[in-house]
Amino acid sequence: MQVYEFKPIGYVRTSAETLPRHWSVSEVEGAIVIEAEYTLGLRDIKAGDKIVVLFVFHKSPPFTHEKLIQKPPHLNERKGVFSTCSPHRPNPIGLSVLEVLDVKDNVIKVKKVDMYDGTPVLDIKPYIEYETRRIE
Amino acid sequence: MQVYEFKPIGYVRTSAETLPRHWSVSEVEGAIVIEAEYTLGLRDIKAGDKIVVLFVFHKSPPFTHEKLIQKPPHLNERKGVFSTCSPHRPNPIGLSVLEVLDVKDNVIKVKKVDMYDGTPVLDIKPYIEYETRRIE
Numbered sequence: 001m002q003v004y005e006f007k008p009i010g011y012v013r014t015s016a017e018t019l020p021r022h023w024s025v026s027e028v029e030g031a032i033v034i035e036a037e038y039t040l041g042l043r044d045i046k047a048g049d050k051i052v053v054l055f056v057f058h059k060s061p062p063f064t065h066e067k068l069i070q071k072p073p074h075l076n077e078r079k080g081v082f083s084t085c086s087p088h089r090p091n092p093i094g095l096s097v098l099e100v101l102d103v104k105d106n107v108i109k110v111k112k113v114d115m116y117d118g119t120p121v122l123d124i125k126p127y128i129e130y131e132t133r134r135i136e
Numbered sequence: 137m138q139v140y141e142f143k144p145i146g147y148v149r150t151s152a153e154t155l156p157r158h159w160s161v162s163e164v165e166g167a168i169v170i171e172a173e174y175t176l177g178l179r180d181i182k183a184g185d186k187i188v189v190l191f192v193f194h195k196s197p198p199f200t201h202e203k204l205i206q207k208p209p210h211l212n213e214r215k216g217v218f219s220t221c222s223p224h225r226p227n228p229i230g231l232s233v234l235e236v237l238d239v240k241d242n243v244i245k246v247k248k249v250d251m252y253d254g255t256p257v258l259d260i261k262p263y264i265e266y267e268t269r270r271i272e
Contacts, residue, residue: 004192004256005139006227024264038226040204043216051218054190054229056140068176082187082260083180090174091142091258093190095231120140122227124218128160129265 008120010034010106012055014113021073022085023096023114030113032098032121039106042124049100050127051110056120057092094119097127144256146170146242148191150249157209158221159232159250166249168234168257175242178260185236186263187244192256193228230255233263 014030032053034042045051067088071078081089098110108124150166168189170178181187203224207214217225234246244260 001143002256003141003143004194004258005141006229007137007139009226022264037201038204038218040201041217041226043205044219045216052231054227054231058140065173065176068174069179080179080181081177082174083262085261085264089259090145090177091190093142093229093259095188095190095261097264120138122140123225123229125221125231126219128158128221128233 006122008056008122009038009124010121012113012115012117012119012121014115014117016113019114019116021114023098023112026112026114028113029101029109029111032108032110032124034106034108036106042103042106042108045100045103045108045124047100047102051098051100051108052125052127053096053098053121054123054125055094055096055115056122057087057094058118058120059116060087060092063088063090063092093122142258144192144258145174145260146257148249148251148253148255148257150251150253152249155250155252157250159234159248162248162250164249165237165245165247168244168246168260170242170244172242178239178242178244181236181239181244181260183236183238187234187236187246188261188263189232189234189257190259190261191230191232191251192258193223193230194256195252196223196228199224199226199228229258
């Protein structure tokens with residue numbers, strides 16, 4: 001089976017010492033510092049935007065099959081891994097929807113951070129709400 | 137800089153010959169066929185669910201810096217790559233929000249497909265709407 005390799009486009013920076021379990025319940029501020037070579041690609045990101053940030057759960061140990069079913073910390077039930085946001089998943093890729101506070105050069109200041117300082121970022125995409133789009 | 141390696145957890149199957157530009161304007165049906173070893177992790181995915189599917193834009197050529205600014209097909213303006221859903225991006229990872237029609241064993245039947253047949257799937261997550269969650 002083919003393996004796909006990705007290089008970080010940048011890293012998360014935050015001085016928060018404790019992090020909430022999920023972006024949806026976070027008011028933590030921080031920054032995404034993008035590699036200088038990609039700065040031009042940030043041109044249309046503005047304060048107030050919501051962005052989807054894909055990142056690596058770089059502190060997760062290798063996945064094992066006992067983790068196919070897990071109990072999320074905020075629920076009293078066990079769930080299949082693909083119905084959870086757990087950092088323990090076959091491919092340790094995380095997704096957070098962050099609010100942009102400011103963009104300057106290669107640094108995006110953001111709110112709603114739930115990633116550790118030093119987290120490798122793989123991609124940034126515009127956030128597109130499911131319900132607001134209609135079949136054209 | 138460290139490189140991260142990911143192996144597909146499964147593949148997209150669709151018989152559609154033409155695909156819409158984006159999941160938000162798609163009614164195409166298809167399936168995600170997951171590797172048998174991960175079947176248990178699908179246990180809590182049900183018909184009617186919205187799922188976030190992360191996948192590889194496996195037909196994209198290597199990224200070049202001319203692609204830092206691109207004109208999306210449905211817009212008359214050029215945008216920074218991180219404000220677009222283009223398949224041409226530094227890490228060719230795609231994100232689609234699909235509607236689940238049915239789950240049987242390791243096969244998820246889905247609607248709103250905008251990926252090619254044979255697209256490698258990296259992860260499946262629950263779709264969490266930005267506005268419906270509140271700070272706890």
